[in-house]
Amino acid sequence: MLRPNRWLFFGGICLALLFLTLAGLLRPVGDVVRFVTLPIVRPITTVASKFRGSTPALTAADVKILNDRLTALAVDSAKLHALAEENAVLRAQARFLSASGYDSVGGRVINREIHGPRALLLIDRGSRDGLEIGQAVITGAGVFVGRVSTLKERVATVELETDMGSRVAAAISNERKLIGVLEGKGNGATTLTYIPSTEHLARNQLIVTAGTDEKIPGDLALGIVNEIQSRPTDPFLSAAIEPLVRMDQIVLVSVLRPSAFTK
């Protein structure tokens, strides 16, 4: 057995560490460690991400579902293209884009916690890169995946849309009005809730950000309507939304920040 004074010494160390951690006094140590080791961690995660596992093989039923979605999205895409052209002309005339534009900063995922109710990423960008809490995070293809939830000088935590704590205002693609709230349900699932019963949702419809959240622009793709759930007594509908990307496969992201912060 340890002598009593060694137990006191051990207990003292534990209490001191607990106090230092809770008081945030170890934060400068963490900042120094990240400053020194980030150039080494980045190439290690680049190599490690090549072994992140492959997507499962598609069945014939999966292929049919995907083809149906492709057809529905192609129609939406044509409408969006026409609207985009018209929008560009109007914006150029009103000089609106330069006043409300966004730019992005790219980041690499260096740690990931996706299991059960939690869906979080750690990226190698932080407050010194102009990031702020609440900013939208998208993949390279422009799909919204989450928002910045905690911030340090050189790294930031991204709360993915499938995290139990995630809430994003949503709209139907091509329509400007708020239709509900996309809530994370954990285990890779999301649900669109508070849908007015007068709204008509259909399977395979594209859901986008409504643009009412601060720092999250509108029309960023969120997911596809999978199944609509309703009961006669409920004043609101809900719908299972399938994310457009596999959250455990994300390696590179972009954080949207207002252009006013660029130097």
Added chain:
Amino acid sequence: MRKLILAALLGLCAGLIEVGGSLMTPWLSWRPLLALVVVLLLASERSRTFAAALGGALLIDAYSIGAFNAALLRWIILVFILDFLARHLLTNRSLTAALAMTLAGRLLERFSSWIFGGGLYGLGWILLWDGVAVTAGFLLLAFFTKRFLPAVRQV
């Protein structure tokens, strides 16, 4: 002093692999810090084991997700518990003892991580790689240093 610094550097390297390898698919994900701690506990002094554990835990804390991970505190307590097991419960310095300590250490580490919001995701694969790493480390040390040979007294 040199061996203490070397142990800390080894711990830092193990921590780098733990952090960088976290993106790998679970069946390839290797967390070498515990294996390093167990082998050092059996083959070296306690102070070097602490140095290695602190070096690795510092990196794990720096790259942890979430507000409060307390990896430094968890690993100090873990090394104390494993040292107690090695000195007072396990009867010899054998491969079996090393594997028993590894199993106990990993379960304690995962449980303490779960208390702070972590998960038990991929525990089976992690335990498998722990066993492989500790076995390899133990056999290499036994072969090159003869530290685990029983003392033979001449009559």
